[in-house]
Amino acid sequence: MPEDRFGDAWGKGVVTVLSVFSFRLPRPGGGQVREGAIARMKPSLAPKLEIRQLKKSFGGHVVLDGVDLSLAAGETTVIMGASGSGKSVTAKCVLGLLPIDGGEIFLDGVELSQLGARKRESLLRQFGVLFQRGALFDSLPVWRNVAFGLMEGLGVGRVAAKAVALEKLAQVGLGSDVAELLPSELSGGMQKRVALARAIAAGPAYLVLDEPTEGLDPIMVDVVDDFVVKTVNELKATTLAITNNIACARKIATRVAMLHEGKIIWNGAVGELDRSGNSYVERFIHGHGRLASG
Numbered sequence: 512m513p514e515d516r517f518g519d520a521w522g523k524g525v526v527t528v529l530s531v532f533s534f535r536l537p538r539p540g541g542g543q544v545r546e547g548a549i550a551r552m553k554p555s556l557a558p559k560l561e562i563r564q565l566k567k568s569f570g571g572h573v574v575l576d577g578v579d580l581s582l583a584a585g586e587t588t589v590i591m592g593a594s595g596s597g598k599s600v601t602a603k604c605v606l607g608l609l610p611i612d613g614g615e616i617f618l619d620g621v622e623l624s625q626l627g628a629r630k631r632e633s634l635l636r637q638f639g640v641l642f643q644r645g646a647l648f649d650s651l652p653v654w655r656n657v658a659f660g661l662m663e664g665l666g667v668g669r670v671a672a673k674a675v676a677l678e679k680l681a682q683v684g685l686g687s688d689v690a691e692l693l694p695s696e697l698s699g700g701m702q703k704r705v706a707l708a709r710a711i712a713a714g715p716a717y718l719v720l721d722e723p724t725e726g727l728d729p730i731m732v733d734v735v736d737d738f739v740v741k742t743v744n745e746l747k748a749t750t751l752a753i754t755n756n757i758a759c760a761r762k763i764a765t766r767v768a769m770l771h772e773g774k775i776i777w778n779g780a781v782g783e784l785d786r787s788g789n790s791y792v793e794r795f796i797h798g799h800g801r802l803a804s805g
């Protein structure tokens with residue numbers, strides 16, 4: 512299998528920040544929104560996002576060894592797993608930020624590797640992303656961070672983009688007073704909320720939230736979780752979230768998937784988490800501390 516089996520657009524990083532914002536684009540000067548082709552399709556029981564036998568290695572280091580995961584429309588699946596188990600790598604493979612070695616990724620039943628680069632990229636533009644380390648631009652004020660994809664990726668004018676940014680900031684409980692501040696002038700919890708506002712700026716059909724509450728105190732975890740739940744519900748977005756915070760998982764997840772030794776070793780409704788019957792899951796949720804990634 513060639514290293515970049517999906518061609519040039521994959522793994523190049525061009526689909527990073529710019530292209531993750533572009534679904535239901537607010538039109539400059541108008542309130543109209545453009546619905547993507549997938550949103551116009553009739554609802555179906557087929558998974559909205561499906562990962563089959565995803566494989567990814569770095570050199571000889573096998574990270575993903577056949578990951579299977581299926582997300583129904585509008586549900587939030589939380590991937591849990593030890594540090595280094597491949598949670599972020601899974602998300603990056605789905606987003607096309609890393610070339611995959613094997614397996615298939617379907618969006619609304621369409622297998623991405625079967626598509627040309629342009630079509631694939633346009634499908635991937637339905638994703639809003641909160642990266643694990645926030646990835647806010649230090650030198651841009653908060654509102655420009657939120658509006659970045661709208662302005663740079665979609666050509667939305669400054670005034671319209673700022674209006675959307677302020678609205679999204681309000682949605683995550685941040686007032687216009689923070690809009691002109693730099694990210695470094697915000698607390699960690701506020702930065703996470705700015706990152707969430709940026710992820711939802713274009714009203715994406717899919718969300719990828721990689722550790723939305725990492726490094727926050729328990730009270731702020733709760734606050735950010737509430738905003739995650741609220742925004743996901745408002746968007747009705749199909750969401751792949753990553754967290755090792757059990758309280759966070761319980762709050763935001765519809766389903767939980769446990770990644771271990773390159774595979775999903777347990778996957779169930781969040782209500783089943785306490786009776787998984789899986790010893791690794793049990794160790795993980797009962798004061799797991801740090802578990803080896805295998």
Ligand SMILES: Nc1ncnc2c1ncn2[C@@H]1O[C@H](COP(=O)(O)OP(=O)(O)OP(=O)(O)O)[C@@H](O)[C@H]1O
Nearest residue numbers: 569574592593594595596597598599600601643755
């Ligand atoms: N670009 C890369 N090049 C080489 N190795 C990588 C690369 N990205 C990730 N890895 C390796 O893949 C493994 C999984 O990394 P990943 O970031 O997915 O872990 P994670 O489960 O998200 O961990 P954490 O909970 O600490 O965020 C690690 O061993 C990491 O070093």
Ligand SMILES: [Mg+2]
Nearest residue numbers: 598599600643
């Ligand atoms: Mg990670």
